[in-house]
Amino acid sequence: GEDVEQSLFLSVREGDSSVINCTYTDSSSTYLYWYKQEPGAGLQLLTYIFSNMDMKQDQRLTVLLNKKDKHLSLRIADTQTGDSAIYFCAEVYTGTASKLTFGTGTRLQVTL
């Protein structure tokens, strides 16, 4: 079955690195995504990784994928107050056409 889990809350100090974790159950995932949602807003696609990759880096963002453990993480370097938001991981997997299955979201709070 489809199940994507995330921890609910993370608090970090400005300037530190944030690591947001996600676990999923379906081993046939093809793409895995990270979205950011600010209060009252829609979802902004941050980055995605194809399932045959282990790592992807894009400026301050690093995505790590451990297929064996079905674990995905998003690292934000030099976290800023503007990074405060809810972060969702999502997957698309073989056989489901194009629907995204989302995690429950991790609320990131950045403190001064």
Add this chain to the structure above:
Amino acid sequence: NAGVMQNPRHLVRRRGQEARLRCSPMKGHSHVYWYRQLPEEGLKFMVYLQKENIIDESGMPKERFSAEFPKEGPSILRIQQVVRGDSAAYFCASSGVGPNEQFFGPGTRLTVL
């Protein structure tokens, strides 16, 4: 290049009324997806449409909910005889070819009184 547009942004309905939510995909996109976000929860897939076709409606409630994406005009998510449990944020996303990148609209926040 305008992004995905949804209207209205906020919609208030009384129980038993109908709600119509509109979504205009990004220019050049022919794939539309609807998701629902209940308070304090993640997004749940509802339906995937291409022009004039419903491709996957596995997430749609069996009754009262319908969706269309006509040849001309926006995609419409229609909820008949709304109940309080329909109160949620409804997001539309669009993509060009395949699921690689779904771009989301700002959402319609439906409140049922």
